[in-house]
Amino acid sequence: MTMLAEVIDAVIGIDTHRDSHEVEIADVAGRPITTMRISNDSAGFTRLLAAITDLGPEIRAVASVEGSRSYGAGLARALSAAGVQVIECEQPRRAQRRGKGKSDAIDAHLAVLAALRLDADQLTAPRADGDREALRILLVARQEITVMRTAQTNRLRALLLAGDNTDRQAARGSLTQRSLAALAERELPAPAAREQLVRQAEIRRLAPALTQAERELKENRAQLLAIVDDIAPGLTSRYGVGPVSAAQAIVSFSTRADAATRPRSPHSAAPTRSRQAAAKPPGTASTVAATAHSTAPSTPSRSPGYGNCPRTRAYIDRRTAEGKTPREIRRCLKRYIARELYRTLNTAMTA
Structure with a gap:
C-alpha cells in the first residue's frame, strides 16, 4: 500500500461553512505551512489558489475537503478546474477529536491528517456533477415529498377518524385517487356546525395535496429511471432493483x-473504490x-x-x-x- 504522503508534497485541509472556509496548508509530515480563512465566493477561491501557487510551480498538492458536496461544492469545483486534486474528507469522529477540542482550525488540521493516512490508490474523490448530481437532487426531492405526504396522510386520517361513521370507514381504508377526489369535492349538508365546516375545509385542502404529491412522485420516478438507464444500462433489470x-x-x-486517471492493473477491481x-x-x-x-x-x-x-x-x-x-x-x-x-x-x- 502506498500512502498519500509518499506521492505528494503538500496537503490542504479545508473545513467548509456557509459563508467562509477554514484552510490549513501543511507539508507531508502534517506540519502547518500556512493557515487562512477564505470567503465562500470567487474572491476567496482565488485567494486560496494564489496561496497554492506560491508553494511552487512543481508542488504536488491535494485538497482534503470536508463537505465537498454541500458548502464546499463551489470551492471543490474551483480547485479541480485549477488542476488541484480534491478528495472528500469525512467529518471527524468523536474519538479523533478527543484531547484536541473543537474549532474550525482544528477541523482543518484533522482534514490534513486524515488525508495523509490514506492509501494513494483508494482515494475518495467528491461525487461528480452532471447526471449523478442530478440523481442526488432528485433523491433529496423525493425524500422531502415522501415525508410531507406521510405527514399529510396521517393528518387527513386523523380528521376523518373524528368524523361520522362514513368518515371513520374512509380513514381505515385506502386513500385512492378516486376517494381523495370525492373527499375534496363533497359538500356538507346544511346546517353544519362550525367544527364540521373547518374540518371539511382542511380535508378539502389535504386531499388535493396528496393527489399532487403522488403525481410528483411518479414524475420523479420517471426522471430517475431515465437518468439511471443512461448511466448504468441494465441496472434496473436486476431482480428487485427499481x-x-x-x-x-x-x-x-x-x-x-x-x-480515475492514474494507471491501473488489469486485475484491479474498481476505478475508485474496493x-x-x-x-x-x-x-x-x-x-x-x-x-x-x-x-x-x-x-x-x-x-x-x-x-x-x-x-x-x-x-x-x-x-x-x-x-x-x-x-x-x-x-x-x-x-x-x-x-x-x-x-x-x-x-x-x-x-
Missing part, C-alpha cells in the same frame, strides 16, 4: 468513475439493505423483494439447514447483493 434503489446505488457507489468499501455505509450494501430489507422480519425467507427469488429461497434453505440464524443469513444476503450490484455498476459506469 429506479429509486438503482439511483441511490449509483449515487452511493463511490466517486467519479470517470475521474469491493469491500462498496459493501460498507454509505456504499452499495447499505443502500440495498435499506431498500430491500428495511422491513425484514425475523425469518429471512419472508424478506420483502427477495422472498420470491428462487436463488434466494434456495440459499436461505441451505443456510438454515446448516444452523445459521436468520440474522446471519440476512447479513450474508446483503453482502451477496452488494457484490452483484458492485460488479454491475463497476462494469456499466467504467464503460
